[in-house]
Amino acid sequence: MTDLAISATGLRKSYGDKTVLDGVDLAVPAGSVFALLGPNGAGKTTVVKILSTLVSPDPATGEIRVGGHDLTGDAQSVRAAIGVTGQFSAVDGLITGEENMLLMADLHHLSRAEGRRVSAELLERFDLVEAAKKPASTYSGGMKRRLDIAMTLVGSPRIIFLDEPTTGLDPRSRHNMWQIIRELVTGGVTVFLTTQYLEEADELADRIAVLHGGRIAAEGSAEELKRIVPGGHVRLRFADPAAYRAAAAALGDTVRDDEALALQLPSDGSQRALRAVLDRLDTAGVEADELTVHTPDLDDVFFALTGTADIPRQNDQSKETAR
Template sequence: MPMSTPMPGQSGPSGSSALSGAAAVSTVGLRKSYGDKTVLDGIDLHIPAGSVFALLGPNGAGKTTAVKILSTLIRADGGQAQVAGHDVAASPDGVRAAIGVTGQFSAVDGLITGEENMLLMADLHHLPKQEGRRVAAELLERFDLTDAAKKPASTYSGGMKRRLDIAMTLVGSPRIIFLDEPTTGLDPRSRHNMWGIIRELVNDGVTVFLTTQYLDEADELADRIAVLNDGRIAAEGTADELKRLIPGGHIRLRFTDPAAYQTAAATLRDVTRDDDALALQIPSDGSQRELRSILDWLDSAGIEADELTVHTPDLDDVFFALTGGTDHTKETVR
């Protein structure tokens, strides 16, 4: 549900100044249970302002629960959380004035037009009528919905409804936006359009907290990624850092000169040979330091490889490795 609801008399985010020099979102030991089912089991997060943070995890991992707690929709059972400099439990109104939320399911009212949906949100934000119309028109144009503004939202495609959903979220000019699986069910073109919208938001200084099951989406958009499994953070880091956690990465050297190939094969340790292709495969974590070491060795030995490629596991490999078992060890990549 789009949410960025100031209290009466407030005209915009109250937490913007609090973000200066601090995390936009931070949690310590966040916990939540439903009966005997522990959904969040001590979550620590630190999300810088103006970045995209992606929370990955299988169904039931606790992603939506985390979003609901941070957006004040439900209360945590333990731990601490701050959003836009406001304590979620002690100052929920301050949090709500600074955030926007787009949930998994569209909150668009299909019985009214796109424009009427926007104006309804403007009224909820207590914007003066003329200001509300201006903001609605600007956002409808920004999200390429002007031509459809007078049509019932029920006639919109899935991608159009999602764009309208986010446009409604932006009426209150939130500085932090929670997007809970925003591209689920969208066709590839609509997904890419949504990615462009998210990038634009971040360019404007907005912090985006994204949950998704699309690993390429996190790889494409996120500055940092956390993998949530069985209520705990299994690993956290940049996409490249997470990929280096998983074995299987390697550097491949291919030669056209058989003599150079044989020399390299005889000298390098732990290589896998492909004599037909004159290629060597060297286990590697894909780091810059390791790549430089191999290049320096080739140079000092006077050996020239005709082709060098670095292969690292992708986020699919990371996801399945981290969520396929029951190991609850937290590993934070720095």
């Protein structure tokens, strides 16, 4: 944790009487993916705008350092170290993908030869060579997002802010974007990711922070966050009423559903815990017709910490696994 790409203490931001950020502390290790989760209006984009020098924090804010530079005292050095891909694409649809790249190279004051070289390399890296000469307005959503990130990389930033980069993308494009993010981190880039997709944070992030009420409600790895939420359980269903009653007697403290002939008992879902349940059933000479395991996931963490269901689901897969 000593090599931090981003650090902030007491980050604060208000607009009139409305407090958006109320003392947010951040510590993002270099070469990692840090995901900031939160419901709509939680202040995720405001955090990105402040850290990328687009918006000034309130005077009461403590020290903020990005890429080793003081945000308030050396904003220009911060800008040279970062790249930003916002919620809304910066791609100009009236010109081609290649022209978008060359325009970005000009903005970074690259020579014409260097700009063309870098643009060609990035267009190839992001599988946009065939579409490079076509107007960006003809690109699919996934292609525009890839071009957007390619444009961000023209200046070789060490830190990239991705503000909800996969919103509106189809599942295939989203998974392609995930692979791009993984490759960036493998290359030593630090990624600060805001997202409303819990699965996305679970897949990508080394550390996750949940923003709620202007503060960080919890922070840790995905597994650490899942452990703070109770509710893991095993559910056993029986076809034979006699077997159901025998299992209830053998297992002791369970939640009974006499109509469904089902028993539910607390469990962390580990192999050891499941083996203990099965051993007790074997000892009683009882066999369940169906066993399902529910372990808390980031959905549970989010709802427990924010008290809201205002977050998109990427799929409707059940959190229960049939055994």
